[in-house]
Amino acid sequence: MRPAEALRGRQVLIVEDEYFLAEDLAAYFHGVGAHVVGPAGTVADALRLVESREVDAAVLDVNLRGQHVYSVADLLQKKAVPFVFASGYGGELEPAAYADVPRCIKPVDFPTLAAVLADRMKPGKH
């Protein structure tokens, strides 16, 4: 299955504090047929969206205005929602709890990111 198909009609949460990057990501996911939730630029906004909206998958920037996104990641894990990190961090300092979460290093190639996320959404992957 091509990533575009896996994401079609799915609710994809975008968490990214850089406006233009968030907008570009949203435009890309919209372009492949996904419904974009957000984008959220803060941990608080992201948590609110995860709690109040239906979310099938998520793209998380790790550092949001100096705050770590891990509380959002924890909530997603609890809800069994697949997600990937899109970050400038290489993962060297990442808590071990997220060792098996895929990571796309910025600057992110959107099709690659979508493919990683789609793979994550395969049944039994999460």
Add this chain to the structure above:
Amino acid sequence: MSDRISRSSDAQDADFLRLIFESATDFAVFAQDKSGNVIRWNVGAQRLLGFTEAEILGRDGDVIFTPEDRAAGAPEQERVKASSTGRSENERWHQRKDGSRFWGSGILMPLRTGDGYVKIMRDRTAQHAAELELKESEARFRLLATSIPQLVFRSHWDGSRTWGSPQWEVYAGLSNLESQGFGWLEAVHPDDRELTLARWREAQSSGEYYVEHRIRRAADGEYRWHQTRAKPAGTTPADWVGTSADVHDMRSLQDRQQILLSELQHRTRNLLALVQAIARQTLKTSTSLAEFGRQFEHRLAAMSRVQGILARTNHGPVDLREIVAAELAAHGAADLAQVEGPTASLAPNAAQAIALALHELATNAVKYGALRQSSGKLAIGWHTRQSQNENRVVLQWRESGVSIPDAPGGKRKGYGTELIERALPYQLNAITSLEFTSDGVRCTVDLPLESPT
């Protein structure tokens, strides 16, 4: 045995003793009468002391003592002790016939007849030298072990400890007695104990012990990283000597360096992502490749300026005035604008976004507004305000005396407009307004100041 001897004849006994006396050539055996004159002298005595039996018989046997010991009355003291206790054992320097000296270890016993003494002595010069050497080396080891900052220990091959230096006792707060055997493990971090012991097992084959583990500093209870090494270095291969060196600060520095490196990579990657986003935005609003090239280059230049400022402040807070001045200077407008405002510290990400916004405003003013027309005026001012529990700054860009023939149109709804109206509120929690009035551009950006940490 004693039964058989008691049953043997006196003649047999005398013969038995004579044979021992004559054949014990490694031992000097001789007898003196009560005044010290030699009455018996064996071959061993001749070999050790240089006097033949003929030379010494009837003479004062005390000549084998050094003059110092004789002056101090040592021979007499030995005899007194032998008489009162039955024996006197002594180790001291003696003197041969030729004046050379040797370390003699001997025993003096009174004859049962009560009229003299017998002395049995042997040369232990070599052993004595070895013992002295060992003592000195031991003293040197102790001096070294107790004067270096490392914690020194001795242990058996399996890591069971026999001695810890005073530094160890103080550092770990465990006495030598408490550290004995595996008592020292008490000072090792519980999570590191298994590794610490496993390495001792491995050391058997490698012949060398090495581990990095945390040792508790008794003074403040802090577990600090140590490098512990040991090697077989005692008098037998089963004796090991080791040291533990505090490498905690070094490790912290390494960790910090790793964090700094990671932060640097993070910044670089984010910056590249931002450059990519700016390129995409510029591409969207450009009508030609030439226009794209010009605009993109100018925006990169603005990014580069603010990065330069951030590098100088080491990515700490930046004064708003510095950013305003840099943007005006870059547009040749350093003296054309009226700038007024107090010190206002911006966080690095805010400084970057505000610099890009100011760049868009200045570019627009140079192209169409106050920085193009001689009648135009530009005032840039700011003031701080308190809002709930945060400090904010309100930055105002005011152009006036500008005549814009066309009504403000859609063509200026480009990157700059989106940056100010959308990106700043999203990224910085800013409140913004942007108006293209007939008198010129008016822009207000109300954003949080760097919160002091």
